Amino acid sequence: MVRGVVQTLAVVGRVLEGFDEEGRPLWHDGMVVEEGRVVYLGPHPEERAGPGAKVVEVGEGVVLPGLTDSHAHLTSLGLALRTLDLRGVRSIKELKLRVAERAKELGVGEWVVGRGWDQELFEEGRWPTRWDLDEAAPANPVLLVRVCGHAAVANTLALSLAGITDSIPNPPGGSIERVGGKVTGVLKEAAVQLVYSAARKGGSEELVKEAEKAMLSHGVTCVHAMSVTSEELGALQNLARAGKLKLRVRAYLDPTVPEPKPESEGMLTVVGLKALADGSFGARTAALREPYSDDPGNSGVLLMDRDALVRELEKAKKAGLQLAAHAIGDKALEEVLAAAKASSTRLRIEHASLAPPDLLDELAGLGLWVSAQPRFVTSDWWIVSRLGRERARWVYPFRSFLERGVGLSFSSDAPVEPCNPFEGVYAAVTRGSPDGLEIAKLTAGEALTTAEALRCYTETAPKLLGERLGRLSVGYPADFVIVDRDPLSAPPPELRRVHVLATYVGGEPMYTTAVK
Ligand SMILES: [Zn+2]
Structure with a gap:
């Protein structure tokens, strides 16, 4: 189908328009779409x-x-999706085969990235080198990260794209292995x-296209892309510009982008x-008011205090942009709230993972928005021992946010x-x-x-940006999604199995499976 030529659609079946003020679902028996917009909701859409x-x-x-x-994070997600899983590879020979295969799939010049190899399992009894990888894929840059994540091997093309030469000094906190003055391709830390x-x-x-494909396959039609470089x-x-973006993207720029402006x-x-x-929390670097319960000398790392945040807020305001401030620990949240108060500028808070009642009240009073990641609740299985029971009561307090009228939108923080x-x-x-989690x-x-x-996944984020x-x-x-069952009547344990059959953006099918 040619982009821009949008067909009239008669969608026959149950359609959830959205929710009313009280949060009750608004169901209809069909929908008609013309020129990419909804023009009718009700029975007999084919006739209409x-x-x-x-x-x-x-x-x-x-x-x-x-x-x-x-x-x-779009490019990081794209890279993660493309990463070859090398766990369990038994030899350098097998490693080379896997790399050669992937290089062929991707085409000349594309990065081959893999992770999970362990030289202890290799029958050759040695570490792989850049020359091994050059044999497998001479025309593709290759980076294969060891199972621990602290070491890797890269081929000659990858090393040269990263500016690594025989004479370059080791970076702070890392080492570039050399034998007889020659870089071997093995890298550490x-x-x-x-x-x-x-x-x-x-x-x-x-990488963006790869990420976009995955998101569309899960029913995502708009993404707020964070830390865009x-x-x-x-x-x-x-x-x-080329009309090739299939997903609506709202970008929040990385601080390294020069002269940021709305566009x-x-x-x-x-x-x-x-x-x-x-x-x-995972790295114990989220800034806490009191030390970590499982690391008593450590209260995390505050990267920006209220003054630094106020400066960033002013910069954003001047540029006509919104500020999205990442705050996971309660100390960081306290600083972000103080900055918001001092500069009287609206901002959105990313994560707000630990929000005790005093900060919840303050956040609500300031009318700020929160983008939170519900899946952290089930992933951070160690959270109770890390924060202690008393504090952990206030992690990911979604109902407390809603009860106080805080605008809460949900997200993945993918990858x-x-x-x-x-x-x-x-x-x-x-x-x-x-899953039997203590939390x-x-x-x-x-x-x-x-x-x-x-509602947190559909209507809140657009409201945050004032979008229809x-x-x-x-x-x-x-922008709609066809799923295989009604999530509103599905038993909660089944919710993770809701399966997307098709995703339409602006009336165009951007992802389809078996739907007629
Ligand atoms: Zn993030």
């Missing part, structure tokens, strides 16, 4: 659409408004990052800047978590109770209903 319309049979499934993932960032730069457009922005602009082209809109106030929103709905509704009992009161979780998206009301763009 007239002859020549394409009939879309929903069958046993239902139609939902397109989902927004309000925090994801920080040296791995040198090649990894080169891999992310190379082929940004391909200059390279990624360039790739997004090229794709948008809009086709499916792409640059809306904000990203700032990092702290790290993560940190998988980009399937139904995994997120499952986690928000069950809080991991089918489920401790924070049972924070569980949402399926309808609430779906996230519903299927008459006049709205026809």
